[in-house]
Amino acid sequence: MKSVFKQCAMLAALACSAGSVQAAEKVIFDTDFNVLNDDGQAFIMLAQLHSQKRIELLGMTLVSGNAWVDQEQVDALKAVERMGVEKDVGVYSGAVYPLLHDFATYPQEQALFGAGFPGAFKSARPTSAAQLISPPDGLATRTQLRKETAVQFIIDSVRAHPHEVTLLATGPLTNLALAIRQAPDIVPLIKRIVYMGGAMEIPGNTTPAAEFNWWFDPEAAKIVLRSPIEHVIFPNDVCEKVTFDASVYQRIVAHKGAIADLYTHEFGPLFAKNPDYHHFTWDSLPALYLVEPNIVTESRELNVDVDATFGPDYGRSLAYKKSAPVGTQKATVVFGINQKMFWDGYVSLVTLPTPVKRP
Template identity: 75%
Template sequence: MRAFFRYCTAALAFSLLASPLYAAEKVIFDTDFNVLNDDGQAFIMLAQLHAQKRIELLGMTLVSGNAWVDQEQVDALKAVERMGVENEIGVYSGAAYPLLHDIATYPHEQALFGAGWPGAFQNARPTSADQLTPPPDGLASHTTLRPESATQFIIESVKRHPHEVTILAVGPLTNIALAIRSAPEIVPLIKRIVYMGGAIEIPGNTTPAAEFNWWFDPEAARIVLRPPVEHVIFPNDVCEKVIFNAEVYKRIVATEGTIPNLYKTVLGPEFDKDPGYQSFTWDSLPALFLVHPELVTESKDLWVDIDTHFGPDYGRSLGYEKTPPMGTQKAKVVFGIDQQAFWDDYVKLVTLPAPIRQR
């Protein structure tokens, strides 16, 4: 009887998970994409989670940030082909420029405030295809950009699936700001926005004040953080605690396959030059959070805003525990995660076979 009861309980749980009440979370991946830095790694994980039906990845929307959107198009189109999801997950090109911030101001910020990593601002925007760098395994052979812009796709997806769409925002927030400004009626229909961005209690990584994603377009960040939506933020405060190092790399490349081989090609030379090479972990954290919220071990409810006055604090993230400025919204800001559990799941996902076989 006890065994029969356990069987019935398991069957009921399975049926509930398969029901519409437990449908996979619908996700838009808004990204300043690259081959295999943080955005590229996050996409590999998201594509595998999509194949496992743990999320429904509606599409990838591109925004200038790490690189100009033109280079990101090349890398993203190859990425969906590499993972074998090009027919299911469209790539939508978005904002090429921030709302106000521009490349001409960067030298002044560098001289006045000590600005570091400039992303796309390190070079003028490409004007021809021969200025773009192919991915290490070649260009996409048959996949093209979807006809809608990133802003159109965000608006249409949220309206098509009211209260169901999570926007995973791991780059500058220009696309989302434009969607909110163009169609403010979508705000109450967004399920939540999960971010990699900001530096709340630590210095920035682009200027002493500002984290790169939100520094690149502070005005957009302010627009997106202020609507009454559920906000979950992974700032540099947690990302700089989670280190990708040789131990993680060796776990990945011990497996043969398309993605481990890509790690060998892109990251192998870094470890060959310096066995102690390491990097922080950014976009993979909020990507895995979508299916494993229990990974978060420490968080605070803060009212988050952005300094948009040009000066040494331009792009600074501001977190208030009480007496917040008028118009700000409360956000869940993550400060700690279960690192062992994170790396175990991360390695499992990036070492699964690709192109993906539906599971």
């Protein structure tokens, strides 16, 4: 009799344990992708987290920003092959142009207000494949874009998995704004949006007023940030406190493999020329946050908006602790992280073997 009770107790414990195990968070990576700047580094981390079943990476949706979406397609298709996740993680092409912000008027804007990093606006959109640049390890050979558009994929995924999909938005917010406008029913079904974007209390990195992602498409940013969704924002205020330097670089290239080769190709000449070289890894912070929220040491609840009036403040992030304008939404804005915890997590992911093997 005792053995029967013991077996029942064990079964009950197992059932409770199984019920308490949370499914991996479903994530769509909405990105202005590149080979190995911040978006590329973030994707390496996400692919490894997907292989470990710590997240379920549903797909990568592309939006013009760092480059025109045509170049991003080339880089992203190779990236999913390089990481060995091309069957699991589809690449979906999205918005080519911002909602209103126009390449044709950018030279006048630059002359009037000044500008730093212009992203895709540094040159006209490519008109032929010959103008696109191959990744250093060659083009994708077996992977093509998925037929669905990025916007439709976002809509379909959120509808299929209500309250389960997190959107990791590390570029301009054009795809998300279009999805919300096209299918407003998805707004209450989105689990949360985690952003890299904005500059709350520091100058911008594209104009004196504006951070690049939200400057590239301020109207889209305004639409998304004013939607009643859970918002978690990593602005430049925190991202530009965290620097990739020679010590981190050496930890990575000590591990031989395809990813170390990319880092050597991208950063080796820069460190050889200047051992004190450093740069920021913007998008890697919110990527790790998805599974390691404890990296955050300081955050504030603020109502966040974007100035979409054309002028010197075009694209400026606006944060309100009190007396927020009608229509703005509360967001968790991150201002500090545990840098040792972040870099240990970052290095541990980007140095894992590739291609990945999902158990």
